[in-house]
Amino acid sequence: MNTSGLNGVMQNATALGEKSRACLNTFKAWVQLDSSNLSPGQQLSVKYFIVAVILFFAQILFGMLAATQFIFPGFLYEILDFSVNRMIHINAMIVWMLYGFIGCVYWFLEDESGTDIVGLKLGNLAFWVLTGAVTVVVLVYLLVQIGPGKDSSLWLINEGREYIEAPRWADIGIVVVMLIFFYNVVATFSKGKWSGIAGVLTLDLVALAGLYVAGMFYMTNITHEQYWWWWVIHLWVEATWEVLVGVIMAWSLMKLLGVRRKIIQTWLYIEVALMFGSGILGLGHHYFWIGTPEYWLTIGGFFSALEPIPLVAMVVHAVYDSGAHAFKNGNHPALAWIIAQAFGNFFGAGVWGFMHTLPQINMFTHGTQWSASHGHLAFFGAYATINIAFFYLAIQHWRGDVWMGGNSQNAWRWKWALGLLNGGVVGMTIALLIAGYEQSFIERAVEGSTWGGYFAAQNHPSFQSAMNWRWFFGLITFAGLILLIWDLLTIGKGETRKAPIIPVEE
Amino acid sequence: MNETPLPLWASESFWKKTAIWVTAGSFLILVVLTFDSLSQTSAGGKRVPAYSVINKKIDYQYKEELHKFMPVIGETELLFGKEYTEEEARQLVDLGKKTTQAKNCMNCHTLLGNGAYYAPDLTKAWLDKGWISKDVREDMMVKFLMDPEKNARTFGSNRKMPNLKITEQEAKGVVAFLKWMSSIDTNGFPYNFKTINAEE
Numbered sequence: 221m222n223t224s225g226l227n228g229v230m231q232n233a234t235a236l237g238e239k240s241r242a243c244l245n246t247f248k249a250w251v252q253l254d255s256s257n258l259s260p261g262q263q264l265s266v267k268y269f270i271v272a273v274i275l276f277f278a279q280i281l282f283g284m285l286a287a288t289q290f291i292f293p294g295f296l297y298e299i300l301d302f303s304v305n306r307m308i309h310i311n312a313m314i315v316w317m318l319y320g321f322i323g324c325v326y327w328f329l330e331d332e333s334g335t336d337i338v339g340l341k342l343g344n345l346a347f348w349v350l351t352g353a354v355t356v357v358v359l360v361y362l363l364v365q366i367g368p369g370k371d372s373s374l375w376l377i378n379e380g381r382e383y384i385e386a387p388r389w390a391d392i393g394i395v396v397v398m399l400i401f402f403y404n405v406v407a408t409f410s411k412g413k414w415s416g417i418a419g420v421l422t423l424d425l426v427a428l429a430g431l432y433v434a435g436m437f438y439m440t441n442i443t444h445e446q447y448w449w450w451w452v453i454h455l456w457v458e459a460t461w462e463v464l465v466g467v468i469m470a471w472s473l474m475k476l477l478g479v480r481r482k483i484i485q486t487w488l489y490i491e492v493a494l495m496f497g498s499g500i501l502g503l504g505h506h507y508f509w510i511g512t513p514e515y516w517l518t519i520g521g522f523f524s525a526l527e528p529i530p531l532v533a534m535v536v537h538a539v540y541d542s543g544a545h546a547f548k549n550g551n552h553p554a555l556a557w558i559i560a561q562a563f564g565n566f567f568g569a570g571v572w573g574f575m576h577t578l579p580q581i582n583m584f585t586h587g588t589q590w591s592a593s594h595g596h597l598a599f600f601g602a603y604a605t606i607n608i609a610f611f612y613l614a615i616q617h618w619r620g621d622v623w624m625g626g627n628s629q630n631a632w633r634w635k636w637a638l639g640l641l642n643g644g645v646v647g648m649t650i651a652l653l654i655a656g657y658e659q660s661f662i663e664r665a666v667e668g669s670t671w672g673g674y675f676a677a678q679n680h681p682s683f684q685s686a687m688n689w690r691w692f693f694g695l696i697t698f699a700g701l702i703l704l705i706w707d708l709l710t711i712g713k714g715e716t717r718k719a720p721i722i723p724v725e726e
Numbered sequence: 727m728n729e730t731p732l733p734l735w736a737s738e739s740f741w742k743k744t745a746i747w748v749t750a751g752s753f754l755i756l757v758v759l760t761f762d763s764l765s766q767t768s769a770g771g772k773r774v775p776a777y778s779v780i781n782k783k784i785d786y787q788y789k790e791e792l793h794k795f796m797p798v799i800g801e802t803e804l805l806f807g808k809e810y811t812e813e814e815a816r817q818l819v820d821l822g823k824k825t826t827q828a829k830n831c832m833n834c835h836t837l838l839g840n841g842a843y844y845a846p847d848l849t850k851a852w853l854d855k856g857w858i859s860k861d862v863r864e865d866m867m868v869k870f871l872m873d874p875e876k877n878a879r880t881f882g883s884n885r886k887m888p889n890l891k892i893t894e895q896e897a898k899g900v901v902a903f904l905k906w907m908s909s910i911d912t913n914g915f916p917y918n919f920k921t922i923n924a925e926e
Binding site: 286289290293294297298301302303304306307365366367368369370371373374377378379380381382385416420438440441442443444446447482485486489490492493496497500501503506507508509510511512513514515516517519579583584586587588589591592659664665668669670671672674675676678679 | 736737738741742744745748749752753755756759760762763764766767768769773774777816819820821822823824825826827828829830831832833834836837838839840841842843844846847850851854855856875880881882883884885886888889890891892893896899907910911912913914915916917918919920
């Protein structure tokens with residue numbers, strides 16, 4: 221071995237290490253954040269938020285690559301194929317939202333329980349393990365991509381199941397990390413004090429972690445496999461995640477506006493009853509066409525049609541409380557994003573979901589861009605927004621509870637980020653809806669869903685122009701995200717006014 | 727503060743109990759239905775045929791009395807000129823299923839309508855007219871899977887499936903899996919699908 225070459229490499233590596241450390245220090249000096257403003261739990265929480273934002277960026281980046289391939293199919297062909305870009309697009313989304321939720325819970329855990337987090341060291345360790353695992357999984361997605369048709373591929377590379385593609389080893393890691401998180405939540409509330417919010421959160425996390433296990437098995441029978449796969453996907457995003465957001469929203473409204481705990485918790489129970497009452501059996505709307513019995517057409521159609529009701533309740537809750545408190549609060553961007561959440565959740569998950577949930581309609585919309593249209597508005601409206609609201613709450617506290625309002629210096633940034641992100645996603649939703657309608661008519665109704673029919677719809681000018689518009693609004697969304705990141709790094713810098721303390725009503 | 731006591735329906739404890747009962751009740755119903763659905767859909771049942779169905783002719787026709795399209799399983803029609811035992815058929819379909827997962831098919835295609843929308847649905851791919859005629863179908867499918875670039879079928883879209891380094895055995899497995907999947911009773915989805923068997 222050539223030792224001088226090795227020395228050269230070592231020197232380069234050291235130089236690179238020093239250079240990046242210097243860059244990091246310059247960055248730290250520029251952002252001027254004082255971590256002594258944060259409690260130990262909040263310091264852990266912001267780590268989750270930072271990774272969440274990085275993955276959010278990855279989500280949009282790979283979404284743009286996939287959107288480009290719809291217009292120019294030769295783009296990155298056999299380098300980063302559509303399947304790879306699309307997988308990273310949706311996986312980064314699921315994972316950043318989970319990071320955001322875990323961050324939110326760690327943020328308010330000490331406050332809500334009235335004590336220190338019991339297993340803080342363990343929580344930190346779990347964060348690094350999870351982040352390391354996510355990095356390895358993404359690198360394997362990018363560099364290895366696919367494997368032979370053997371179990372080893374499913375264990376090490378990719379399970380090939382939409383949304384939960386992570387290889388089996390990572391599944392096990394995710395479960396372990398979730399158990400550590402769950403332990404921290406339960407042990408901390410047990411040591412401190414329990415509350416209605418704490419109880420709902422704990423039971424929801426049991427369900428959330430338990431359901432993931434349902435998706436960890438390989439089956440030859442695709443009907444069985446998709447049956448359990450939907451247990452994870454649906455019961456996560458249309459049940460347990462919604463309740464988790466209800467919990468986070470409840471705590472935020474109490475802190476931001478000072479709403480009375482009794483009202484908050486009563487609303488939370490109403491929402492849980494409506495959410496689980498409609499969402500658990502609403503699972504049936506995924507069991508129309510996968511080989512499962514006919515009774516799911518009735519059960520799934522009926523209960524999933526009720527799913528918008530809790531979302532209406534959430535809009536009423538957020539808007540009523542904001543109005544009743546005359547919008548008085550010290551963090552305008554956070555409140556704006558919470559209002560965006562209430563409406564985004566209602567329209568994206570509620571209205572857009574309802575539009576194609578009845579089997580008579582779904583027969584023609586199933587497996588078309590309708591789902592993509594619904595998916596974009598629902599995931600953004602229900603989950604991205606609440607996380608962004610929390611990012612603003614976190615950064616405010618990190619800056620030392622300074623005033624963040626509509627009249628702050630550079631307030632245009634958060635306003636424009638809010639407008640561009642919401643406008644971009646709504647634009648993509650409409651473009652995809654047009655594409656979905658066109659597919660339902662041409663591919664499904666007229667052509668009877670043959671491959672020829674599929675391509676007749678894909679080649680149609682109205683579909684192609686919809687894809688161009690989707691790309692354009694994707695770019696708007698991307699611009700909004702970049703502005704959002706810039707704003708999160710700089711908002712409140714140099715602000716001397718303190719945010720008013722909003723007392724919680726008796 | 728002087729508060730009049732809340733009526734029962736507006737109280738926290740009432741809604742707490744309601745939330746618990748509604749959740750537990752719904753979940754219990756789901757569990758019962760899950761047992762029933764899984765037993766009705768195990769391979770070899772009426773809705774999901776045994777894997778050895780790959781030895782048979784499969785079609786998909788409108789049933790007047792049911793008002794929907796249903797799979798029709800006919801007489802013997804061997805796949806790759808071989809009659810498979812139940813176990814051999816299961817192994818071949820299993821290899822195909824595993825290959826579709828390892829190659830990440832679902833992030834371009836849909837299977838039973840679920841997946842991504844960049845490439846056509848595979849639910850009834852075995853029966854699709856795109857394979858021109860029944861005589862050339864098997865051979866064409868295997869060749870296409872092994873080298874989709876050279877045997878590209880883009881239907882004027884310029885979208886080409888990438889080469890996923892699928893071996894011949896894996897390709898045969900995928901074809902068997904697709905043939906078996908096309909025999910599943912999917913409650914009439916997709917509607918109005920004309921198969922390769924249909925008279926022009």
